[in-house]
Amino acid sequence: MTEKEIPTQWYNIQADMVNKPMPLLNPANHQPLHAEDLFPIFNEECARQELDQTHAWIDIPDEVRDMYKYYRSTPLVRAYGLEKALDTPAHIYFKNESVSPVGSHKLNSALAQAYYCKKEGVTNVTTETGAGQWGTALAYACSVFGLELAVYMVKISYEQKPYRRSLMQTFGAQVTPSPSMSTRAGKDILTADPTCNGSLGTAISEAIELARTTPNCKYALGSVMNHVALHQTIIGLEAEKQMEMAGEYPDKVIACFGGGSNFSGIAFPFMRHNILEGKKTEFIAAEPASCPKLTRGKFEYDFGDESGYTPLLPMFTLGHNFMPANIHAGGLRYHGAGVIISQLLKDGYLTGVDIQQTESFKSGVLFAQAEGIVPAPESCHAIAATIREAIKCKEAGEKKVLLFNLSGHGLIDMASYDRYLAGDLVDYAPSDSDIARFLKDVEPLQ
Amino acid sequence: MTEKEIPTQWYNIQADMVNKPMPLLNPANHQPLHAEDLFPIFNEECARQELDQTHAWIDIPDEVRDMYKYYRSTPLVRAYGLEKALDTPAHIYFKNESVSPVGSHKLNSALAQAYYCKKEGVTNVTTETGAGQWGTALAYACSVFGLELAVYMVKISYEQKPYRRSLMQTFGAQVTPSPSMSTRAGKDILTADPTCNGSLGTAISEAIELARTTPNCKYALGSVMNHVALHQTIIGLEAEKQMEMAGEYPDKVIACFGGGSNFSGIAFPFMRHNILEGKKTEFIAAEPASCPKLTRGKFEYDFGDESGYTPLLPMFTLGHNFMPANIHAGGLRYHGAGVIISQLLKDGYLTGVDIQQTESFKSGVLFAQAEGIVPAPESCHAIAATIREAIKCKEAGEKKVLLFNLSGHGLIDMASYDRYLAGDLVDYAPSDSDIARFLKDVEPLQ
Numbered sequence: 001m002t003e004k005e006i007p008t009q010w011y012n013i014q015a016d017m018v019n020k021p022m023p024l025l026n027p028a029n030h031q032p033l034h035a036e037d038l039f040p041i042f043n044e045e046c047a048r049q050e051l052d053q054t055h056a057w058i059d060i061p062d063e064v065r066d067m068y069k070y071y072r073s074t075p076l077v078r079a080y081g082l083e084k085a086l087d088t089p090a091h092i093y094f095k096n097e098s099v100s101p102v103g104s105h106k107l108n109s110a111l112a113q114a115y116y117c118k119k120e121g122v123t124n125v126t127t128e129t130g131a132g133q134w135g136t137a138l139a140y141a142c143s144v145f146g147l148e149l150a151v152y153m154v155k156i157s158y159e160q161k162p163y164r165r166s167l168m169q170t171f172g173a174q175v176t177p178s179p180s181m182s183t184r185a186g187k188d189i190l191t192a193d194p195t196c197n198g199s200l201g202t203a204i205s206e207a208i209e210l211a212r213t214t215p216n217c218k219y220a221l222g223s224v225m226n227h228v229a230l231h232q233t234i235i236g237l238e239a240e241k242q243m244e245m246a247g248e249y250p251d252k253v254i255a256c257f258g259g260g261s262n263f264s265g266i267a268f269p270f271m272r273h274n275i276l277e278g279k280k281t282e283f284i285a286a287e288p289a290s291c292p293k294l295t296r297g298k299f300e301y302d303f304g305d306e307s308g309y310t311p312l313l314p315m316f317t318l319g320h321n322f323m324p325a326n327i328h329a330g331g332l333r334y335h336g337a338g339v340i341i342s343q344l345l346k347d348g349y350l351t352g353v354d355i356q357q358t359e360s361f362k363s364g365v366l367f368a369q370a371e372g373i374v375p376a377p378e379s380c381h382a383i384a385a386t387i388r389e390a391i392k393c394k395e396a397g398e399k400k401v402l403l404f405n406l407s408g409h410g411l412i413d414m415a416s417y418d419r420y421l422a423g424d425l426v427d428y429a430p431s432d433s434d435i436a437r438f439l440k441d442v443e444p445l446q
Numbered sequence: 447m448t449e450k451e452i453p454t455q456w457y458n459i460q461a462d463m464v465n466k467p468m469p470l471l472n473p474a475n476h477q478p479l480h481a482e483d484l485f486p487i488f489n490e491e492c493a494r495q496e497l498d499q500t501h502a503w504i505d506i507p508d509e510v511r512d513m514y515k516y517y518r519s520t521p522l523v524r525a526y527g528l529e530k531a532l533d534t535p536a537h538i539y540f541k542n543e544s545v546s547p548v549g550s551h552k553l554n555s556a557l558a559q560a561y562y563c564k565k566e567g568v569t570n571v572t573t574e575t576g577a578g579q580w581g582t583a584l585a586y587a588c589s590v591f592g593l594e595l596a597v598y599m600v601k602i603s604y605e606q607k608p609y610r611r612s613l614m615q616t617f618g619a620q621v622t623p624s625p626s627m628s629t630r631a632g633k634d635i636l637t638a639d640p641t642c643n644g645s646l647g648t649a650i651s652e653a654i655e656l657a658r659t660t661p662n663c664k665y666a667l668g669s670v671m672n673h674v675a676l677h678q679t680i681i682g683l684e685a686e687k688q689m690e691m692a693g694e695y696p697d698k699v700i701a702c703f704g705g706g707s708n709f710s711g712i713a714f715p716f717m718r719h720n721i722l723e724g725k726k727t728e729f730i731a732a733e734p735a736s737c738p739k740l741t742r743g744k745f746e747y748d749f750g751d752e753s754g755y756t757p758l759l760p761m762f763t764l765g766h767n768f769m770p771a772n773i774h775a776g777g778l779r780y781h782g783a784g785v786i787i788s789q790l791l792k793d794g795y796l797t798g799v800d801i802q803q804t805e806s807f808k809s810g811v812l813f814a815q816a817e818g819i820v821p822a823p824e825s826c827h828a829i830a831a832t833i834r835e836a837i838k839c840k841e842a843g844e845k846k847v848l849l850f851n852l853s854g855h856g857l858i859d860m861a862s863y864d865r866y867l868a869g870d871l872v873d874y875a876p877s878d879s880d881i882a883r884f885l886k887d888v889e890p891l892q
Binding site: 070071077081099101102103107140143144162163164166167169170171172365368369370371372373374409411412414415417418421 | 516523527545547548549553586589590608609610612613615616617618811814815816817818819820855857858860861863864867
């Protein structure tokens with residue numbers, strides 16, 4: 001694909017959805033929020049994109065597209081090696097987002113968010129990161145556009161993944177383990193439990209609090225939000241053109257699922273044809289069995305963070321106080337699904353599947369040996385779901401076309417592979433009573 | 447560059463050299479070696495390529511080229527970000543070999559060597575690795591062609607870089623720290639010094655010994671040898687076409703230097719025009735100040751390994767018993783330069799420069815912030831040399847075109863960046879008397 005063919009617009013699926021997403025609500029009075037209500041937290045352009053249910057196509061600013069050209073288009077690869085290893089009649093394709101300079105799809109939205117902040121005169125940015133992919137991407141994006149970045153990194157990741165921290169520091173970001181004593185939200189949690197390992201929900205609370213209390217500072221989020229899903233559609237838009245060049249169209253589109261950023265990115269451009277033209281492509285979101293909001297969560301208004309600083313979001317959730325097990329795919333340890341995805345799941349446009357971490361790593365090792373790329377532990381979930389489908393094809397003797405998103409590489413996550421290869425990893429899923437306990441705090445709205 | 451434009455032949459500079467490389471010698475009788483003499487160690491095709499001074503162009507086998515297509519051509523990138531950060535009038539280009547699935551240029555030769563082994567009915571392969579880039583590449587290549595691989599990894603790297611080890615294991619290789627008790631060479635060294643940290647020279651001895659004593663097993667080397675330089679010319683051949691597409695020709699071509707694999711790869715196709723057409727391009731090999739064979743070594747016949755298992759090679763050397771300091775660029779810790787490079791250095795076709803490790807990491811961090819890619823500690827040496835040239839251009843107000851090879855990324859080397867950022871790294875260069883002591887064992891031949 002030449003530079004000229006790289007898309008010039010993102011795709012906003014909200015405009016085409018049959019049932020629009022329900023509004024975000026102000027937790028104080030349960031009134032629908034307007035873009036202006038989000039300005040204290042997010043940059044103004046992203047706040048507007050968040051609530052835009054009208055425009056299906058949104059221009060990518062030239063400054064962002066110029067940076068995209070550094071690493072896009074990313075390759076669409078026919079996984080001949082994996083097909084051979086599985087002896088399947090399925091055609092397996094993957095979109096390789098791991099070739100971005102920071103090693104994952106997260107850069108697609110980080111560049112956009114950093115650019116809008118810069119354009120609006122913001123000087124400081126805060127965010128949280130779990131596995132570290134998002135923090136890394138935003139650290140580089142802020143370096144590109146000359147912004148200061150403070151990252152709250154979930155404490156267990158900070159300790160388990162010192163090299164992710166070094167990577168963010170190499171790109172010039174300041175990194176603090178969360179919960180920390182630097183915010184009220186963090187202090188409250190540490191006072192109650194000084195050994196707390198942290199969670200994405202807590203780190204989000206800390207970052208939002210810092211943004212609210214620092215002059216000229218905005219918060220940036222790497223998943224869940226509608227504007228993030230929007231920016232990520234560059235993945236699927238490219239994949240659509242590339243599949244056409246390969247002369248095929250996917251029967252199934254598969255991605256791993258944390259808050260929805262990479263799933264939305266690869267899926268929405270293809271799902272558009274299901275909505276508008278009645279195509280029957282299947283969409284499969286692979287979530288970890290330890291954090292099963294799509295397969296076992298409840299559709300309710302809930303907070304996006306631990307401390308209740310965000311608006312109320314209509315979403316599939318396990319409860320904003322849900323503490324996921326310490327599985328080795330930190331990027332998927334989040335209690336809720338994005339608002340758009342949640343509505344689409346309710347309306348039957350996608351299916352969630354849950355994957356245990358040993359199946360996930362086993363699939364990742366098979367993929368690495370067959371294709372030469374060590375996938376991120378998160379992406380291993382997509383590979384596991386793809387392998388399940390490829391085996392079904394073999395059993396049924398069917399030639400289906402499968403497309404999955406390789407959201408990132410796992411080169412900074414070798415410690416997790418090390419533990420898997422040593423046989424140290426165990427599977428885990430919450431009991432029904434665990435799930436019920438956290439969901440109890442999520443009150444149905446009237 | 448389209449798939450069709452990916453080169454179909456490698457370039458063998460031996461055929462065009464004015465002064466041909468001197469012969470490899472049998473250490474027992476100082477007689478020139480023939481290809482057959484190398485068959486017990488290397489696969490036959492590589493042995494023939496090693497001594498081929500006749501054919502300037504050698505066909506890339508289809509099976510190897512099909513694998514190249516997975517990741518080639520690699521991007522030629524104009525480093526606008528770095529130019530801006532340095533405020534230099536120079537045009538800086540880099541060839542990005544870090545996008546190969548294993549993260550470095552090493553795969554270019556690993557695929558070729560594994561393919562030839564497979565074709566000749568070999569079932570087992572052995573090698574050594576220092577930083578781990580070569581071991582990783584060969585592990586993946588052996589996985590592709592269905593060969594068993596045993597890697598001797600320099601012990602200090604094995605301990606400092608557990609994730610490199612995991613990566614090779616993920617690709618299915620068996621990894622042993624060297625010196626080990628599994629070979630006579632290793633036993634001798636461990637008996638004399640049980641705490642020995644190992645060196646590339648020792649690990650090579652162990653791998654060669656294993657190859658010689660194992661049925662149907664060949665040894666593979668990732669640098670130094672002429673056939674490795676040959677396979678790596680794919681880098682420069684692509685770069686030549688890509689520079690032409692960019693409408694420029696390099697005034698200076700720069701690469702880091704360990705044994706010569708990535709330097710030869712980027713340099714030889716351009717150097718061809720110096721030899722044949724009198725072009726005046728400058729070639730700069732950036733070596734670590736702690737292991738300065740090009741700038742302070744001696745041109746003599748010496749062994750390629752610690753135990754003297756290799757033929758005698760005519761090369762710039764610090765002595766085969768030279769123990770380089772534990773700098774954080776394991777891939778450059780080798781006592782000698784390849785035979786072709788050594789002759790070309792003697793004949794004035796290239797210049798060596800030595801770089802201290804703190805200057806090297808400082809340059810790497812600047813590059814990461816400007817370009818978004820964290821370079822391998824080895825590649826940082828090339829970046830440091832490039833930055834020196836770019837600053838000269840600024841001072842002189844000259845618009846020179848600089849091209850360097852980004853041989854690999856540093857994502858598995860974040861521990862080294864961590865130590866650099868913490869201020870823990872010190873500079874080191876051997877004293878003249880250190881160098882004289884090791885060179886004493888290298889006898890000039892009559």
